[in-house]
Amino acid sequence: MTFPLSRRQFLLSSTAALAAGALGTIPSFAQAANLRLIFWGGQARADRTYGVVDLFTAENPDISIDGEFLGWADYWPKVATQTAGGNQPDIIQMDYRYIGEYARRGSLAPLDAFVGKDLDLSAFDEDQLRNGTIDGKLIGVSLGVAAGATVFNTKVLADAGVEIDPMRWTYDDLLNLGPKVSESTGGAMAMAPDGSGIELLFENWLRQKGKALYADGQPAFAPEDVTEWFELWTELRNAKAIISPDEQAIDTGQLETAPLVRSKSAMNFTTSNQLVAYQTLVPDPLGIAIFPATSPDSKGGHYRNSSQYFALSSTSASPEAAIKFINFFVNTPEAATILGVERGVPASSAMRDAVTPALDERSQMVVKYIADLGEIAGDVPPTPPASAGEIEVALKTKSQEVAFGAQSPADAGPAFYDQVIQTLGRSS
Secondary structure (H helix, E strand, O other), rough: OOOOHHHHHHHHHHHHHHHHHHOOOOOOOHEEEEOOOOOOHHHHHHHHHHHHHHHHHHHHOOOEEEEEOOOOOHHHHHHHHHHHHOOOOOOEEHHHHHHHHHHHHOOOOOOOHEEOOOOOOOOEHHHHHEEEEEEEOEEEEOOEEEEEEEEEEEHHHOOOOOOOOOOOHHHHHHHHHHHHHHHHHHOOOOOOOOHHHHHHHHHHHHHHOOOOEEEEEEEEOOHHHHHHHHHHHHHHHHHOOOOOOOHHHHHOOOHHHHOOOOOEEEEEEOOOHHHHHHHHHOOOOOOEEEOOOOOOOOOOOOOOEEEEEEEEEEEOOOOOHHHHHHHHHHHHHHHHHOOOOOOOOOEEHHHHHHHHOOOOHHHHHHHHHHHHHHHHHHOOOOOOOHHEEEEEEHHHHHHHHHHHHOOHHHHHHHHHHHHHHHHHHHHH
């Protein structure tokens, strides 16, 4: 969806223009700037984002911002098309899978020259600064700290007599307890969605086994690992612990199509910040837990990621104005209050201190979850190689082939691995 300049913003900008004319020539930075902003997310994120945009433009009437938001599945094709056509927005929300690829293409501008001047990152956590650094240059400003998480419907689980330990529950728990949810709901719901095609969940499982997705630009897992992964989810599917392939196929990655929102699953595998957005769409109270563990004492699967970044287009005609907005977005208490933790726990300690006491219950749960990860969490992995986004899509496709019986786990494991090798080879 695209949100053009509002009437109030137009009037403010017009007033500023008249004032500027009366005063004569003004410095280039103060001249009118028309910015474009693009981000992925649902309506809840859009409302918060445009709330901050309104706050910023009210204080900076010489700057207008046209915003556009899309669901995850539609977002990346749109950004790719805009980039290829030389029509990038000034400010682009970036994901860790894609930021390295776009930076190395020269599509994103380094921000180092702005730091300490127009961009204040002095209160940012060190790991959040590292996460946005590509090849020694700061490319993205973290919009929040997040980690992989399971969001679950507390009422559905309670009605089914299912109880899990949020920080220690396992795949065995899902296998053994999952059928209870199906029985309790007369087959209308399963305990969990089919996570076999979720890259973040697969990575978490690999890390618990002492492996990783990538190392030095190559896969850090073996074909046998992929086969084992697909076998795990085949067992869960056969036990009716997870939803059917038909129901899973409806999930396009947008919040509204998630099995949890459609009352087809009592859970969703996502990131911690999404608890807030899901709660706006689910009437029952939601809880938050880790991804399933391979054992109750397993560690290292999770890590403190940057939920997303704001990056500056290398073709922006108004980089100073864009940086001014980004700085306002991450460093203004009023903005932080509007945003809450929907994009993650603020990366700035000053903003965390400013907003945490006033957060609602679900937002407080997100903050506590990140803190409770403690020693469970491991180090942040290196920036994924180019084409990591393509591989993410390939895993989802291959998982669907297994789920629908078109390919066995034994065949799908090596096939997916070979596809990863070929994809990385093309992009190297």
